[in-house]
Amino acid sequence: MVNFREYKIGARFFGLALGGSMTITLFMPSFDLRNVNATEVALDKQLWAGHESGFSLADPFLTGEHRPVRVTLKTDPKTGQPMASTVAYVYPAGTPLPNGVDHPDNLGNIVEQLSRDKGRIGEASKSQGAVFLLSSEPQGDGSKQFYIENASATKGWNPEEVMKAAGDENTYHASYGKAIFVREGCWWCHTLLPEETQDWQVFGAPPMLGDFNGESPTAFGSDRKAPDILHVGSRNSSREWMMLHFFNPRLVQPHSIMPRFDYLWGPIDDKGQKIDFDKWRAEYNEYVDGKRVTPPEVPMYASNSDARALIDFVLSLK
Amino acid sequence: MFKYLFARSEDIPEGSAAVYFGFSAIVWFVIGTGLGAFNASKLAFPDFVTGLEFVSFGHMRQVHVHAVIFGWISMAFAMAMMYMTPALGNTKLWSEKLGIWNAFLWNVGLSLGLTLLWSGMTSGREYSDFPWFIDLYIATFMTIPLGINVWMTVIHRKTQGIYTTNWFFASAVFMVSIVFIVGNLPEWFHLTGLTEAYLTWWFAHNVLGLWITPVAAAIAYYTIPKVTGNPLYSHRIGHLHFWSVVVFYSTPAAHHLMSAPLPEWLKSFASVEGVLILVPAVAFVSNILLTMQGKWNMFVENLEIRFTVTGCLMAIPLNMQGGFQQTRAINWYIHGTGWIVAHAHLALLGFSTFLEAAAVYLGLQTLMKRKLYSLTLGNLHFWFLLIGFTTYWVSMTIAGLIQGAGKIYEVPYIDVVMAEHPYMIARWIGGSLVFTGNCFWLYNMWMTARAGTVIPEGRMAHELAYER
Numbered sequence: 001m002v003n004f005r006e007y008k009i010g011a012r013f014f015g016l017a018l019g020g021s022m023t024i025t026l027f028m029p030s031f032d033l034r035n036v037n038a039t040e041v042a043l044d045k046q047l048w049a050g051h052e053s054g055f056s057l058a059d060p061f062l063t064g065e066h067r068p069v070r071v072t073l074k075t076d077p078k079t080g081q082p083m084a085s086t087v088a089y090v091y092p093a094g095t096p097l098p099n100g101v102d103h104p105d106n107l108g109n110i111v112e113q114l115s116r117d118k119g120r121i122g123e124a125s126k127s128q129g130a131v132f133l134l135s136s137e138p139q140g141d142g143s144k145q146f147y148i149e150n151a152s153a154t155k156g157w158n159p160e161e162v163m164k165a166a167g168d169e170n171t172y173h174a175s176y177g178k179a180i181f182v183r184e185g186c187w188w189c190h191t192l193l194p195e196e197t198q199d200w201q202v203f204g205a206p207p208m209l210g211d212f213n214g215e216s217p218t219a220f221g222s223d224r225k226a227p228d229i230l231h232v233g234s235r236n237s238s239r240e241w242m243m244l245h246f247f248n249p250r251l252v253q254p255h256s257i258m259p260r261f262d263y264l265w266g267p268i269d270d271k272g273q274k275i276d277f278d279k280w281r282a283e284y285n286e287y288v289d290g291k292r293v294t295p296p297e298v299p300m301y302a303s304n305s306d307a308r309a310l311i312d313f314v315l316s317l318k
Numbered sequence: 319m320f321k322y323l324f325a326r327s328e329d330i331p332e333g334s335a336a337v338y339f340g341f342s343a344i345v346w347f348v349i350g351t352g353l354g355a356f357n358a359s360k361l362a363f364p365d366f367v368t369g370l371e372f373v374s375f376g377h378m379r380q381v382h383v384h385a386v387i388f389g390w391i392s393m394a395f396a397m398a399m400m401y402m403t404p405a406l407g408n409t410k411l412w413s414e415k416l417g418i419w420n421a422f423l424w425n426v427g428l429s430l431g432l433t434l435l436w437s438g439m440t441s442g443r444e445y446s447d448f449p450w451f452i453d454l455y456i457a458t459f460m461t462i463p464l465g466i467n468v469w470m471t472v473i474h475r476k477t478q479g480i481y482t483t484n485w486f487f488a489s490a491v492f493m494v495s496i497v498f499i500v501g502n503l504p505e506w507f508h509l510t511g512l513t514e515a516y517l518t519w520w521f522a523h524n525v526l527g528l529w530i531t532p533v534a535a536a537i538a539y540y541t542i543p544k545v546t547g548n549p550l551y552s553h554r555i556g557h558l559h560f561w562s563v564v565v566f567y568s569t570p571a572a573h574h575l576m577s578a579p580l581p582e583w584l585k586s587f588a589s590v591e592g593v594l595i596l597v598p599a600v601a602f603v604s605n606i607l608l609t610m611q612g613k614w615n616m617f618v619e620n621l622e623i624r625f626t627v628t629g630c631l632m633a634i635p636l637n638m639q640g641g642f643q644q645t646r647a648i649n650w651y652i653h654g655t656g657w658i659v660a661h662a663h664l665a666l667l668g669f670s671t672f673l674e675a676a677a678v679y680l681g682l683q684t685l686m687k688r689k690l691y692s693l694t695l696g697n698l699h700f701w702f703l704l705i706g707f708t709t710y711w712v713s714m715t716i717a718g719l720i721q722g723a724g725k726i727y728e729v730p731y732i733d734v735v736m737a738e739h740p741y742m743i744a745r746w747i748g749g750s751l752v753f754t755g756n757c758f759w760l761y762n763m764w765m766t767a768r769a770g771t772v773i774p775e776g777r778m779a780h781e782l783a784y785e786r
Contacts, residue, residue, distance in 0.1 A: 007480065013561075014489060014564060017561070017564045017565045017568075018493065018496070018564060018568060020565075021564075021565065021568040021569045022500070022568070024569060024587065025520065025568070025569050025571055025572070025584075025588075026500070026517075026520065028584075029516065029572075029580070029581055029584050030513070032581040032584070033511075033512055033513050033516070033581075036511075036512070042511070046510075051508075052508070053442060054440055054441040054442035054443070054449075055439050055440060055441050055442075055449035055450070060439065060449075061437070061438070061439055062438055062439065062440075099508070099510045106510060106511070182440060182442035183438035183439075183440065184371075184374065184376045184377070184438065185374075185375065185376020185377060185379055185380065186376060187442070188375070188376055188379045188380075189375075191654060193577060193578060195577035195650065195653060195654070195725075196577045196579075197577065197650035198650065198725055198726050198728075199725070201728050202728050202731075206577065206579070207578075207579060208579055209512075209579040211579070212510075212511035212512045212515065213510070213511045213512075214510050214511055215510055215511050215514075216504065216508065216509075216510040216511070216514050217441060217442035217443050217504075217514060217518070218511065218512070218514055218515040218518075219442050219443075220515055220575070220578065221444075221654075222444055222574070222654060222658065223654065223656075223658065223659055224654040224655065224721070225361070225656075225735075226731065226735075227731045249364075250364075250365075253732060255732050255735055255736050256364070256732070256735065257361055257362075257364045257735055257739075257742075258364065259360065259364055259368065259374050259375050259376070260364075260365070260368050260369055261374075262369055263369060263370065263371050263374075277369060281369065
């Protein structure tokens with residue numbers, strides 16, 4: 001290192017400058033971010049989205065392996081008796097657990113304490129699977145403090161029973177839907193971050209500080225070529241409209257520049273019939289050219305298709 | 319080139335690694351801009367090629383971005399480092415063989431990474447879209463070996479001091495490896511939530527600020543004095559540029575997330591530091607333009623100087639935008655609009671690409687000892703790039719202002735999409751011009767290698783007359 005002797009002071013200053021900037025921009029904000037308690041929004045989101053929505057070893061090709069589902073229960077999975085509509089998050093055996101269960105310190109002190117003590121999340125196991133609930137504890141000031149409840153421990157619910165009790169029509173594959181949202185690059189145009197300074201009227205309220213704990217990736221997006229969709233499920237909850245819009249956005253919005261996502265239907269429709277895409281496109285072109293009065297019927301998606309999971313996800317964005 | 323992978327280091331001709339990097343960079347530039355133009359066509363005409371997952375916009379956008387950043391820009395940087403660092407140290411490259419392997423593994427890793435991105439295997443984090451094992455590959459086989467070669471060459475130099483260009487090179491290869499390893503912490507340790515969002519933009523900001531901007535500038539610090547024969551106007555200003563880049567450019571990451579609920583002190587700090595980016599910018603531009611004193615005729619007559627000075631001139635609007643658009647007063651209007659897309663292209667396709675193109679033109683001619691095959695094609699390349707880029711930048715800036723107005727006046731979004739349509743067509747035309755110009759360049763450089771006039775020993779390329 002003889003040739004660097006005259007650069008000793010410079011090298012030290014360089015280390016100081018770069019180290020200083022990393023202290024300010026990484027180390028110091030980490031104190032602020034660590035102290036944030038997860039809000040109801042964050043808990044709900046991390047429970048339905050699951051451990052990771054981008055690449056992970058559990059689902060390397062983002063094709064929906066090892067993903068939780070959100071279900072709405074109307075009967076008790078143990079007794080079969082009717083009960084008040086309850087939302088449960090089902091993690092079948094082998095599904096990576098949500099971040100707040102894996103690393104409860106990500107939840108913030110208050111939520112962590114409640115989830116550990118009352119929610120018994122420490123007993124959840126990936127190998128056996130688990131069912132979680134979003135529970136709350138009334139506070140002195142009349143507000144509610146939300147936490148994660150491990151229903152497998154507190155109620156003895158197991159994933160198979162809960163999924164069976166809910167049935168396919170009350171099951172939402174929102175976790176896989178978010179993976180499709182990442183895989184198909186929806187977030188290159190649709191942001192998930194209404195802006196603090198405007199957007200209130202059109203796209204809804206900007207998120208709060210604790211609304212992201214445990215979410216990965218956050219996929220805010222930076223290049224908004226289309227409406228923000230953080231709250232799209234509250235603006236438009238029509239499955240029919242979503243189906244038409246994904247198959248060919250020009251069916252419901254003639255000036256849209258969104259790509260067609262008809263390939264998410266897969267080869268067959270809900271009745272197991274092969275979908276003839278060429279015929280559909282030819283008929284649609286005739287409609288565009290004015291040779292047909294109505295566009296061709298959009299085939300109903302199969303219940304295990306990507307289209308269904310993506311619509312489940314979009315409708316979960318409340 | 320492949321025969322040198324297993325040759326003894328002393329049998330590899332000097333400059334082979336740089337030539338390998340240089341031609342790879344041009345090929346990636348053609349691919350990257352071709353993809354960009356294709357993507358742009360889909361924003362203008364969404365049904366252009368439709369119904370196939372692998373040509374959908376969402377699968378290709380990130381492939382375009384990473385092909386130009388890691389393929390074109392970074393390989394052109396590596397090329398410049400492979401020949402400028404030894405030249406400025408009056409020595410040889412520390413290891414040609416490491417350089418050849420580095421270029422080979424760079425192409426292999428990038429092809430693999432882009433294939434995975436194309437298939438939809440992504441981390442879902444802008445600019446760090448690659449899955450973590452590709453990031454690990456990039457650090458291990460791409461940036462760190464490059465850094466070792468640059469550092470060892472600087473250490474074994476035969477000059478007493480280190481010239482400005484080499485300060486930048488040596489620090490940038492170090493910083494980019496740090497940025498890669500720290501910026502991908504969310505993937506190594508599965509960090510989530512706002513921390514993940516913030517680190518995503520910490521990475522994105524610093525990979526631009528501590529890699530692309532300083533290395534592009536360092537190239538100009540070599541090209542301009544070398545070709546004009548003028549000494550650098552001021553080493554002191556060079557010092558100011560260097561230190562202000564390290565101090566100011568490494569801090570404003572949070573200004574990319576001004577509308578996210580990050581700590582307010584962090585956003586304010588980032589915003590102030592963001593304005594201070596004007597310090598290195600002004601230092602750099604003034605230093606280069608003052609070095610041109612008495613040689614401004616070369617701006618017209620010499621292709622390399624024309625590229626370099628054009629790039630430096632583009633640094634003026636670039637940094638004026640960059641310094642002020644991130645303040646709260648302006649950011650709320652243009653955040654997330656096409657304005658930002660235009661700004662990003664001003665940085666990468668305007669400022670930095672023009673400097674690198676000059677370095678690749680100069681380096682390939684010097685190392686292959688061949689005069690550029692055709693001046694006409696060189697001129698066409700320059701004007702296609704400049705006109706194409708300008709068309710792109712102007713149309714996207716206007717589109718961004720329309721989006722900004724639509725945003726604050728709460729215009730229904732579809733009306734904004736309709737209003738943007740003509741500018742999307744202009745963007746496509748601009749991108750296609752850039753792509754066409756690059757095809758000319760690839761042909762020109764290929765013919766230079768095969769049929770360029772041999773440059774006699776001891777002469778420089780620009781001292782010879784063009785024959786075509």
